[in-house]
Amino acid sequence: MSSLALTPRETARRRLLDCLRREGPLARVEIGQHLGMSPASVSDLTASLLDEGILVSDETGDATQGLIRGRPKVRLSFAATLGSVVGVWTGFNRIELRLVDSAGRNRASRHVERPLRNLEADELMDVLADTITAFARDNDANSVKAVGLACQGYVDTRDGVVAWSPVLGTRDLPLASGLSQRLGKPVLIENDASAMAFAITQRDPALRSGRTACLMIGDGVGLGFLVQGELYRGARSGGSEFGHVRLRRSGPQCRCGGRGCIEAFLADYALHRDAQLIDHRPAPTLLIPSEDAMNAVVAQARSGDPALLNLFREAGEVLGDAAGILIQTLEPDHIVICGPGTRAMDLLRPSFDAALESQTIPELRSLATIHVVESSMDILTEGVVMQALREMDLDLARLKAA
Known part of the structure; x- marks a missing residue:
């Protein structure tokens, strides 16, 4: 994904998309309240995002809620057709996978028992890449945009390296670049406790x-x-x-x-x-x-x-x-x-x-x-899925050349 700096308008688009990713579907007035934007700015930004097919409007909500001048609120949310992301968690000889569409809806999940601890670096990355590819293929996910992977141990998220993990047998593993080369997709990695923390705080605004x-x-x-x-x-x-x-x-x-x-x-x-x-x-x-x-x-x-x-x-x-x-x-x-x-x-x-x-x-x-x-290990894949979606949103925020 591009590392080029965002323009001021792209930054505003990114803030708006991030707000919807955190809060779920919102009406324009609610977006303005969350972001401190004027109604005119929100309308301008959302109009272009709707025209580009990034957002969709929902006019089927409960018309008794939030009436404005006799009309129900129209909530905006992400389109589900922008691609999908795969979240992965590697435990001790087991792999958990989750497929989520661009709107954040779960499409499939899978649990795989697979010896990992004694694999050398290249073999380990081959196994993970093959497992992810098979999971996506079996669920007709031909438009996977990114992969997020949570792993126990010390994870250098900047360089995409697992420096040490109690569940893997190799140190200083360049997991992000190795998987990205094999999959042809951007891959981000995260410590599993940080992934769970991120997911939990996204669910509860008070914790943010x-x-x-x-x-x-x-x-x-x-x-x-x-x-x-x-x-x-x-x-x-x-x-x-x-x-x-x-x-x-x-x-x-x-x-x-x-x-x-x-x-x-x-x-x-x-x-x-x-x-x-x-x-x-x-x-x-x-x-x-x-x-x-x-x-x-x-x-x-x-x-x-x-x-x-x-x-x-x-x-x-x-x-x-x-x-x-x-x-x-x-x-x-x-x-x-x-x-x-x-x-x-x-x-x-x-x-x-x-x-x-x-x-x-x-x-x-x-x-x-x-x-x-109370939380199961499933929330680990939720955490990296949400992070991968946010990375996808970064590209969506960029203005396309005319």
């Missing part, structure tokens, strides 16, 4: 105000940090590896090679590993336990098993310590706890609250609102 820290628990522990709804980047345009902050030097083994990381106490693999030691339950066939295996551990704890209840109590304390670190280092307005690990939030919550209150300066603790968002 101020500073929002999304702490994802599940296969691992990750952090997505947003300022005014936009992801905060580090020096290499990557996200945070907050799950690998060390809490205790002599703590349990972590996948990163260290000991005592936040993740080593709290991730699914850590909880299942400790549950195995407690009651000799069967080991998972893969390093990462299945959702069924984790649900079985949670159910047994809820039934009153004292050892497993203590396991979740200690995990809740670690989660509280982690939230306290965020509060006292970043001063977020919102902390969102999300991810598949929220399946056990009722077991984690009492010790989480106690640890947060006892280990956090009260004046700082009062500044942050805690939210729990």
Whole structure:
């Protein structure tokens, strides 16, 4: 996609498209309120976008809502015929795919079990490209414009490189350029926790105000940090590896090679590993336990098993310590706890609250609102799909030569 700077008119078009992408279908007056634009400016911009087929008008809405001079609001939205994007998430030997049209509507999804951990770089990219191509072909998606891919680990979004990932066997993987060459499409990559954070904040306007820290628990522990709804980047345009902050030097083994990381106490693999030691339950066939295996551990704890209840109590304390670190280092307005690990939030919550209150300066603790968002891994593909759509919108915002 072009990196040329936008003209002032193109910038205004981009702002308008971004508003519709975030908020969904809006009437012209609502667009003006969101963007602080005059009615004349909104009408001028939307007229050209409608003429170009980028936007479509919906006059079939509820005529009892928002009457203006006896006429119902006409809402504008993206046309569904501008092409599609594919969102991909790579986990431990598994791939999740989602196909979305240009209006943001889900068209198809697929789950693929595929060994990835031991593949060399070229073979890994071949497998991913073939999987994406087959998925698009099987769903008659001949107009895929872009691909977004979420991956665990340290992801350099600027250069499109996965510097390190616990689920891939190669370092400094030029994933974006390698996939783009194979697919003939633009490819953007993102850390999976940042992708989930982006999707969650797009769903809730309140979380797009101020500073929002999304702490994802599940296969691992990750952090997505947003300022005014936009992801905060580090020096290499990557996200945070907050799950690998060390809490205790002599703590349990972590996948990163260290000991005592936040993740080593709290991730699914850590909880299942400790549950195995407690009651000799069967080991998972893969390093990462299945959702069924984790649900079985949670159910047994809820039934009153004292050892497993203590396991979740200690995990809740670690989660509280982690939230306290965020509060006292970043001063977020919102902390969102999300991810598949929220399946056990009722077991984690009492010790989480106690640890947060006892280990956090009260004046700082009062500044942050805690939210729990139950979420599956599906939302990871939603996050990169939304980012890919926004990149597509950048090209749509450009004025075409006469």
